[in-house]
Amino acid sequence: MDPLTLKTARLQLRPFAPSDADAVYAACQDPDIQYYTPAPTPFQRQDAEKYVTETAPRGWDTDHDHILGAFRSDNAALVGSFCLTKLFQGVYELGYWAAKEQRGQGYSAEAARALCDWGFTALNAHRIEWWAMVGNTASRALAEKLGFTLEGTLRNRSMVHGEPHDWWVGGLLKP
Numbered sequence: 001m002d003p004l005t006l007k008t009a010r011l012q013l014r015p016f017a018p019s020d021a022d023a024v025y026a027a028c029q030d031p032d033i034q035y036y037t038p039a040p041t042p043f044q045r046q047d048a049e050k051y052v053t054e055t056a057p058r059g060w061d062t063d064h065d066h067i068l069g070a071f072r073s074d075n076a077a078l079v080g081s082f083c084l085t086k087l088f089q090g091v092y093e094l095g096y097w098a099a100k101e102q103r104g105q106g107y108s109a110e111a112a113r114a115l116c117d118w119g120f121t122a123l124n125a126h127r128i129e130w131w132a133m134v135g136n137t138a139s140r141a142l143a144e145k146l147g148f149t150l151e152g153t154l155r156n157r158s159m160v161h162g163e164p165h166d167w168w169v170g171g172l173l174k175p
C-alpha cells in the first residue's frame with residue numbers, strides 16, 4: 001500500500017522522511033519511550049535513521065505496519081509516531097509514542113483518532129486493539145479517551161529489560 005497523509009484540525013500525519021531522524025532521535029531519548037515501547041535502549045542516532053528510512057517505509061511496502069509521523073500544523077514540530085499494525089484480517093493494533101514536550105495538549109488523541117478512523121474505513125478494520133504495559137497510565141488514559149474498552153490484563157506477557165511484565169489489552173470496534 002502506498003503511504004498517505006492525513007490532516008486534522010491541528011496536525012498533519014505523514015510518512016516519515018530522512019530529515020525527521022533528528023526529531024525522532026531527540027524524542028526517543030525520553031526514558032518512558034525507551035521503557036514502555038519496543039524502542040532500542042539506549043536509543044542511538046542510527047536507530048532513528050533506520051526507523052525513518054527502513055522500518056516505516058517497509059511497513060507500508062508490506063501492508064503490515066502503517067506508520068505515520070504526526071506533526072503540528074502550526075510549527076511542524078514532531079508530536080509522535082502512530083501506527084496501525086495488521087494482526088489478522090480486519091484486526092489491527094494501534095501503537096504510538098509521543099514526544100514529551102507535546103504531551104498533555106490533546107495532540108496524541110487527535111492523531112490516534114484520525115488513524116483509527118482511517119483504519120476502519122480504508123483498511124476495513126472491524127477491530128483495533130491497544131496494548132500497554134501495566135503502569136503506562138498515560139497510554140491507558142489515551143486509549144480510554146478514544147473509546148477503547150479495557151478487556152483484561154495479561155500476566156507476564158513479555159520480558160522488558162530482563163523482567164516479565166503484565167500488559168493491559170483493550171479493543172475498539174468499528175462504529
